[in-house]
Amino acid sequence: MHVVLRQKLQAHSALDADDAAALNRLPYHDRHLANGEDAICQGERPDSAILVLEGMVARYQTLADGRRQFISFHITGELPDAQALFLTEMDHSICALGPAVIAMIPHEALLTLFMRRPGVGLAIWRETLIDAAIFRSTIVNNSARAPLARAAHFFCEQYYRARSRFSRRGEVGTCSLPLSQAQLGDTLGMSIVTVNRTVQQLRRTGTMDWNDGVLQVKNWAKLAVLGEFDPAYLHARAPRRL
Amino acid sequence: MHVVLRQKLQAHSALDADDAAALNRLPYHDRHLANGEDAICQGERPDSAILVLEGMVARYQTLADGRRQFISFHITGELPDAQALFLTEMDHSICALGPAVIAMIPHEALLTLFMRRPGVGLAIWRETLIDAAIFRSTIVNNSARAPLARAAHFFCEQYYRARSRFSRRGEVGTCSLPLSQAQLGDTLGMSIVTVNRTVQQLRRTGTMDWNDGVLQVKNWAKLAVLGEFDPAYLHARAPRRL
DNA sequence: CGGAAATTTGACAACCTTCAAGAGGAGTGG
């Protein structure tokens, strides 16, 4: 757990030895989630933060008629409910896509850590700010792009983020993306039928494939053009110290 | 300037006397913006944060074909680019809707303030988290709701936020909303024609009117139902201290 | 092996966007 969190924070923030040591003393306990299981629901007031250790979790809101809208997806090292540290009531739910393992870290322990090591607090603040930057991009994507570009942009983002822990971000390769087409529809705001036809259309471009929860990128440059994808908004590297 | 910021932060965070005093010593300078003028553009690396003093400003992204997608709107007391404190490069632009006055507060002064008065830093952190909560809601609204509900929800949010500085949030009344229909289209992801017809449809419900940049709510309860509006996501009150 | 879920395909209707044009106002310059 500790190494996962430390690596994530160090991807964009400088932590000194004392910060790292303090991180290593954070208490937590693991929790295993089945496919589709909720880690936390809208309206609840959690007293622990979630750190994804394995698998993928998603944030979603439930609409008045029961439909779901997915908001974001999170992989190993991410803190999908960091905002709950300061916003007591959850305005959305978090569920597992496929089996997942998460660590539950008591809010209290994090808050005292922030007092003792402000650098850690700032790193997590930055984490939440990157989260918000991704939300902004999602607003633009779902509101303004036609289905093909919208789906392409989504695939680009997931692929780029999944591989950013390694050095080779773009280029050919695969990553895990364990969604159904129906869930992708609830992500991009399109009907299942349109999702299906759009994905087929994307496949025909020869830039990517997506099967059995695995996204395969065959021509990154072309896919990025189709999706108008510019990774600047992911703020992958912006170290700054107080 | 100082009183505007202090009131905003105290709306959701407890500040002690020393925090307030430190806020009052923040340096800044005013800047007047003409209608449509950009306060800051995508790609820039600001060294000051923006605080809205008068009027309204909007965040937006520019798409590959030059179209605009508005992301959020900000009124007196809000910090529309607080994230730039820790994410150096702007991933969006900020412009004025109608004439506006903003205060520019040097990042350096804010960062040293956070070191001396962590409570102020936390208050602004919470501010950015509420920002993100609004983004989540916008994703849901623009992705999943039909035009009428989408527009109704948008009007509800703007009205509720504009009036939250006073005690009477819901109920009958007016607030400033100086957008054109075309700009509302670039906000909700609808064409001008659809915006026009949707607004007319909303007017016919008798719940609201919107003319000359003024939003008038005539039947708050019914409008909130039309827009499926639940203000919980605005986290208007959630005081918590370290 | 059987049943449920996911993917795929077709057809059609509804909706939205685009194109086009006119009305009303605000601001500018002759």
Add this chain to the structure above:
DNA sequence: CCACTCCTCTTGAAGGTTGTCAAATTTCCG
């Protein structure tokens, strides 16, 4: 003062895209 332009709002019509309905096929899982 009026003509002119520009912008916004409004309305109509046509065409295209997307959602809905329905059903077949494949895959997954017990």
